[in-house]
Amino acid sequence: MVAVKRIQAGQYSVSDGRYIIKDGSNWYVLNSEQQQDFGPLPTLTAAKKYVSSGKMPLGEHNLASKHGRQQSKKEFNAYLASETENDNPVPAILYILVMVAICVFFFVVRGY
Structure with missing residues (x-):
């Protein structure tokens, strides 16, 4: 289990040497060399x-609001x-195949 400690507003240190930094409205995980490890x-x-955990869970957002839809899209992309970073490209491949199938449909x- 890792511990997250607040350094200052928008900056957190993780017990394993990584950092969590806020940039604009997004959060990034940086490695110990201050290079982007994961994000946004x-x-x-x-x-x-x-x-x-090394995984990105999907949450529940209010899809009726514009902010909720934006957060949901950002969370899905993350x-x-x-999953791709953890050597599991299946969800990304399925997403691409579904998008291609919709375009073909x-x-x-339309008959073009």
Whole structure:
């Protein structure tokens, strides 16, 4: 289990030598050499979960609001990136295949 300690506003240190930094509205995990390890992440909670487990969980957002939709998209993209980084590219491949299938469907229906 890793411990996360606040350094100052928007900056946290992790007991394993990494850092969590806020840049704009996104959070990034930096390695001990201050180079980007993972990110962007939508929330500090998501960054803490990533440094403790190495996985990016999907949360529940209010999709009725614009902010909720944006957070959901950012979180989904971070989830795909974390799975790919953990040598599991299957979710990203499935996502790409679904997008291609949707494009082909519309191409066939419209007749272009």
